[in-house]
Amino acid sequence: QKEVEQDPGPLSVPEGAIVSLNCTYSNSAFQYFMWYRQYSRKGPELLMYTYSSGNKEDGRFTAQVDKSSKYISLFIRDSQPSDSATYLCAMKQSGNTPLVFGKGTRLSVIA
Amino acid sequence: DAGITQSPRYKITETGRQVTLMCHQTWSHSYMFWYRQDLGHGLRLIYYSAAADITDKGEVPDGYVVSRSKTENFPLTLESATRSQTSVYFCASSEHGSGANVLTFGAGSRLTVL
Numbered sequence A: 001q002k003e004v005e006q007d008p009g010p011l012s013v014p015e016g017a018i019v020s021l022n023c024t025y026s027n028s029a030f031q032y033f034m035w036y037r038q039y040s041r042k043g044p045e046l047l048m049y050t051y052s053s054g055n056k057e058d059g060r061f062t063a064q065v066d067k068s069s070k071y072i073s074l075f076i077r078d079s080q081p082s083d084s085a086t087y088l089c090a091m092k093q094s095g096n097t098p099l100v101f102g103k104g105t106r107l108s109v110i111a
Numbered sequence B: 001d002a003g004i005t006q007s008p009r010y011k012i013t014e015t016g017r018q019v020t021l022m023c024h025q026t027w028s029h030s031y032m033f034w035y036r037q038d039l040g041h042g043l044r045l046i047y048y049s050a051a052a053d054i055t056d057k058g059e060v061p062d063g064y065v066v067s068r069s070k071t072e073n074f075p076l077t078l079e080s081a082t083r084s085q086t087s088v089y090f091c092a093s094s095e096h097g098s099g100a101n102v103l104t105f106g107a108g109s110r111l112t113v114l
Helices: none
Strands: A011-014 A019-025 A032-038 A045-051 A054-058 A061-066 A071-076 A085-092 A105-110 B004-007 B010-013 B019-025 B031-038 B042-051 B054-057 B064-066 B076-078 B087-094 B109-113
Touching: A011 A019, A019 A085, A019 A105, A032 A061, A045 A054, A045 A061, A045 A071, A071 A085, B004 B087, B010 B019, B019 B031, B019 B087, B019 B109, B042 B064
Parallel strands: A011 A105, B010 B109
Antiparallel strands: A019 A071, A032 A045, A032 A085, A054 A061, A061 A071, A085 A105, B004 B019, B019 B076, B031 B042, B031 B087, B042 B054, B064 B076, B087 B109
8 A cells, every 4th residue: 555545537527616636645644734736747836735634725725634534635616727737645744754745636627 | 047947858868878867956955856757656756865965765766876966956867778767757856854845846857768
């Protein structure tokens, strides 16, 4: 079992839909949880990060972390065609440890 | 230009040849990383560096060599390229290694080994 599991999709939704993207993980020592967005033929860019459990909201995006279930989610409200990209979850322990990435979920928002 | 730049962006080579991918960052970030991205595997860490002259292996280091003589540069060398090293390679940097360790990525180098 990989440390971080993420359904690769692809996921196709109509414009305006609410999108839910998820990752599960096995390492209970993970403390920092991030979502990166990657457009086609570009490098990933940080979308949001959360420390420990809880929710964080930024505009149309909400990140949730449930450490008891080892489950993180990213919600996109009122999805737009410009949200079409691959979304990668990433997480790490405290200290000088490297990020561990999920495989990414490819999302298409259809106008 | 400020940021993190990778070169070349595209490279085609033959099996057995040596290839070097360059990475340069202008922020004086302490940490630099090399990842490869493949369908079905996602991003996998090859090597990383906490400072000049300090490097560590990641998840998939075999067949790769890195060096970091200057803080701003972190080249990745494939000493004898193999077809299995056909991939998209991303360089990244971060200010810190502890805590949130937010990475900023380059645009990627797409390598094809024939």
